[in-house]
Amino acid sequence: MKAEIIGVGTELLLGQIANTNAQYLSGELAEIGVNVYFHTVVGDNPSRLADAIKQAEKRADLLIFTGGLGPTKDDLTKEIIAGHLQREMETDNDAWEKIQDYFKRTGRYMTANNEKQARVIIGAKVLPNEHGMAPGMFIKEGPCFYMLLPGPPHEMKPMFRTYGRQAIIDQLETVDCIESRVLRFFNIGEAEIAERLSDIIDAQTNPTVAPLAGDGEVTIRLTARSDSKDKAVAMLNDIEKQIQEKAGEHFYGYNDTSLMAELLKVLENRELTIAAAESLTGGLFQSEMTSVVGVSTMLLGGIVCYSNEAKVKLCDVKPETLEKYGAVSEQCAIELAENVRMSLNADIGISFTGAAGPDSLEGHPAGTVWIGMSFKDRESKAILAKMAGTRNGNRRRSVKMGCYYLLKELKELDKK
Amino acid sequence: MKAEIIGVGTELLLGQIANTNAQYLSGELAEIGVNVYFHTVVGDNPSRLADAIKQAEKRADLLIFTGGLGPTKDDLTKEIIAGHLQREMETDNDAWEKIQDYFKRTGRYMTANNEKQARVIIGAKVLPNEHGMAPGMFIKEGPCFYMLLPGPPHEMKPMFRTYGRQAIIDQLETVDCIESRVLRFFNIGEAEIAERLSDIIDAQTNPTVAPLAGDGEVTIRLTARSDSKDKAVAMLNDIEKQIQEKAGEHFYGYNDTSLMAELLKVLENRELTIAAAESLTGGLFQSEMTSVVGVSTMLLGGIVCYSNEAKVKLCDVKPETLEKYGAVSEQCAIELAENVRMSLNADIGISFTGAAGPDSLEGHPAGTVWIGMSFKDRESKAILAKMAGTRNGNRRRSVKMGCYYLLKELKELDKK
Missing domain, CATH: 3.30.70.2860 (Alpha-Beta Plaits)
Structure with a gap:
């Protein structure tokens, strides 16, 4: 089976959003052995959408559409496909009840155009929308399959994972x-x-x-x-x-692991706790850690010391250290890591201090970053990383570097 | 002028990355009045790429290609376009010198396949790559223009902004x-x-x-x-x-402002400083603030108190408050905001405490979040926000809510 993913929406052609739906669906289809040879994006324009459908039918047997099922008048994907397939539309009772119920529960105001979202193409298998209002559809007509999915990723992804994927698998003559x-x-x-x-x-x-x-x-x-x-x-x-x-x-x-996820695995396995002191990263290390469910046994917390004042007041960095060596220094990185570790009695303390950019800091070029590490049972150390990215590229890379060197350090511990 | 953006790369069709290049270019083209009617993505496959070129020539007069200029053997965009246009290739001396120089400067090891990156189509206007090795190209042939840009966004964007955009503008007969x-x-x-x-x-x-x-x-x-x-x-x-x-x-x-950017504008105009105490957001508020250049006069820093231990040790929350009201409470939010403000002597303190999800916390459903605000010159307050997203959706929305309510508060101050 060959698939083409057709993103519908002028907002994509104006650059207001990226077509992350095509990325997600491509990954899912690759997993079930469906080849994706083309992505197409077309605007909310009836004749160009109809042209895109005809073009896709020539080179694919599964056409997956995202977007254009919403309540506003420029949402016209299902109308154009119904016309193309010469089918009528009807109101789906389940979807309509769900929409009415949603407005009742949240106390929000229901507008007349919400009813349009419950209309489906006659003969389609309806794909329920558990995170929004517009249902999806799956249609077989002639040699082709047509799947219609909503545009918002938080509605589209669970709909595809729960209903769409299986509908496709049911049609596959599995060979390989x-x-x-x-x-x-x-x-x-x-x-x-x-x-x-x-x-x-x-x-x-x-x-x-x-x-x-x-x-x-x-x-x-x-x-x-x-x-x-x-x-x-x-x-x-x-x-x-x-x-x-x-x-x-x-x-x-x-696969879809990350340096942060690998670090958390090691911390969890060894029952280690961590605290962080962040200057140029401004909380990014701890925020990325917090994004993982169940991190509370490992991450105790820490401080954000973007200003030198905060380094002294919140993390007891000696004013002499800042005067003599500056904030972008091995000494400052080590004091931060040691003090934040001790203030929370954690097993590990990590710190980030440096010049994020775009300007240099204390004479150090943008991208000069010291990463400090402190441990309960061994000597502290700091590593100098040099990067050449943008301000936020350098901040993200600093966090990755911190995970990478801490992982290395913990694995070396193993060998001893 | 009508443009089509053609992303080349099997990694896009496998879902390994999203086509953010098309988003960026679409926004840029919209600004200079070039209509984008289609995006296409095609893999590293000679015949399908050639087909996509022929298809695009029927419906656009500017074809912009991203990707496939790299050093590896599956990078074949310029080879296919040269073949399609029946032109030869040559080594661009400037690009070749730059590549050799890069390896000399960084001390990294140059591999043989790096020379391929300096090859360009004869007759093309060469677009220098200031953030990578492969140069871009701009070609006029018959009724169409062809622009070749590298795939990595951090190379493509500055190349387009500095050289590509102007090359297109020079060809526009500006009407509107x-x-x-x-x-x-x-x-x-x-x-x-x-x-x-x-x-x-x-x-x-x-x-x-x-x-x-x-x-x-x-x-x-x-x-x-x-x-x-x-x-x-x-x-x-x-x-x-x-x-x-x-x-x-x-x-x-x-335009491309954000609630955070608007908040920073108000803080800057009034010369106000801020400190934050973050539980469920885990540093996200401060990290987003730090992503903006020049924030150091406003953001002093703060603490990440993901654990209750950190709330007490780093932010002096009374253990009785946690026992009596819990961490997900108005009282805890207010203590956090007040104490972090005072510890750094900031004008404003803000705090976030709640249940990010997926599980409930202290009997409060996921998405229950208290946002505390403390000020030098008026009473503290806390606002209860209820959200129904994923863990990270709730964390991001909490940060936006914090900016939104703080902005409201500061604007009300104005009226008085």
């Missing part, structure tokens, strides 16, 4: 079993990893080996096809072994 | 002057604002009026065309006045 695995690397460039792996990349057919750089990391996606899951997994294991031999020292995890 | 303005609203739903503005939206032709919901906000984009800038601006002023009359109490700012 497809297994994918993403390997994640840090502190190595894309060209260097591609050269180290050039023999493997040149020889690839099945499994495929696809490197990709982004956000200061390199990932390599491996995809194997076979007639059984076991065989596909064995193929992945074999090629991964070859890759790990050539670049394993930069590898840190699989 | 186009002015756009985005109005931003908070705490009102899309359907409600659409109903309030239904007369205006129904009657729109020029200026156009396009509402869009996302991330808990509604924006309305106004676009006017006229033969002079002054006339277009007057048309925007006129329609904005009508909209403000109907929904102005929810309006908070223009």
Whole structure:
């Protein structure tokens, strides 16, 4: 089965939002072995949308539409598709009841245009919307399948995961079993990893080996096809072994993990607590940690000391340290890490202090960052990282560097 | 001029990344009056890329390609376009020197495949890459223009802004002057604002009026065309006045501002300093504030008190308060805001404490959040916000709510 994902909405063509729906659906379809050869984005324009449908029918047998099911008059995806397929529309009772009920529960004001959202194409399998009002649809007509999904990602994703995905799987004549695995690397460039792996990349057919750089990391996606899951997994294991031999020292995890998630795993396994003192990162390290459910046994908290005043008042950094060495210094990083650790009696203290940019700070160029680490049972240390990104790129990279070096430190502890 | 943006890269079709390049370019093109009617994404596949080029030539006269200029063998955009246009390639000396120089400066290891990046199509205007290695290109051939840009956004955006945009403007026969303005609203739903503005939206032709919901906000984009800038601006002023009359109490700012940016403006104008104590937001409020350049005169810092221990140890919350009222309480929010303000001698203290989710906390359902505010010269207060999003949706919305209510509070101060 070949799919094309058609995003409908002038807001996409005006650049107001990115087409993250196509990204999500592509990942989901890859997992169930449906090839996606094209994404298309078209505006809220009847004739251009109709043209896009005809074009897609020539090169795909599954057309997935996102957007244009909303309450306003420029939402016209289902109307155009109904016309194209020469079908009528009707009100879906379940959806209509749900809409009325929502307004009753929240006490919000229901407007007349909300009823339009409950209209569906006759003969469509209706996909319930558990996070919004407009239901989705799945239609078979001639050689093609048509799936209509809402535009807001927080409605579209659960609808696809719960109902859409299975509707597609039911139509697949499963031939191959497809297994994918993403390997994640840090502190190595894309060209260097591609050269180290050039023999493997040149020889690839099945499994495929696809490197990709982004956000200061390199990932390599491996995809194997076979007639059984076991065989596909064995193929992945074999090629991964070859890759790990050539670049394993930069590898840190699989699939959609992150350096932060890997750090949290290690902290959880060893029952370690952490506290942080953040200057240039301004709370980003702790905020990213807090975004994970169940972090409360590990992250005690910490301080944000964006100003030097806060470094002294909240974290007892000695004024002499700031005078003599400055805030962008090994000494300041170590005092911050030690003091924040002790103030919360944590096992680990981490600190970030440096010049985020765009300007230099205390004579240090933007991107000069000291990361301090303090431990209960061993000497403190600080690491100097130099980066050349934007202000927020440097802040994000600092957080990743902190996770990376702390992970290294904890793993070295293991070896001893 | 009509443009089509063609993203090239199998990583897009596998869902490894979102096509944020198309979003950025669409916004830039809208500003200079170039209509974008389609986005296309195609993989690293010679024949499908060639098909996409032929298709785009039928419906656009400016084809902008992103991606596929990199060092690896699956990067083939310029090779396919050269073939399609029947042109040869040559090494661009400036680009080649820059690549060699980069490796000399950073001491990194240069691989053989880096030379491929300096190859350009003969006759193309070369667009220098100031943040990476592969140069871009701009080509006129027959009735069409072709622009080739690199895939990594941090290379593509500055290249387009510095060189690509002007190359397009030079080709425009300017007829109309186009002015756009985005109005931003908070705490009102899309359907409600659409109903309030239904007369205006129904009657729109020029200026156009396009509402869009996302991330808990509604924006309305106004676009006017006229033969002079002054006339277009007057048309925007006129329609904005009508909209403000109907929904102005929810309006908070223009274009790409944010609630945080608006708050910072007010703090800066009044020379006020702020400190924060964050439980469920875990540093997100301060991190978002720190992402803005020049915030150091306003944000002194604060604490992250994700654990109750940290609330007591770092922010002097009375253990009795936690015992009697719990962490998710008005009393705790007010103590946090007052104590963090006083510990740094700031003008304003703000605090966030509540249940981020997915689980309830102390019997309060996920999404129950208290926001505390403390001021030097008036009584403290706390506001209860109820939300129904995911854990991180609730954390982000809490930060927005904090900005929104603090802005309201500071503006009310004005009136007195």
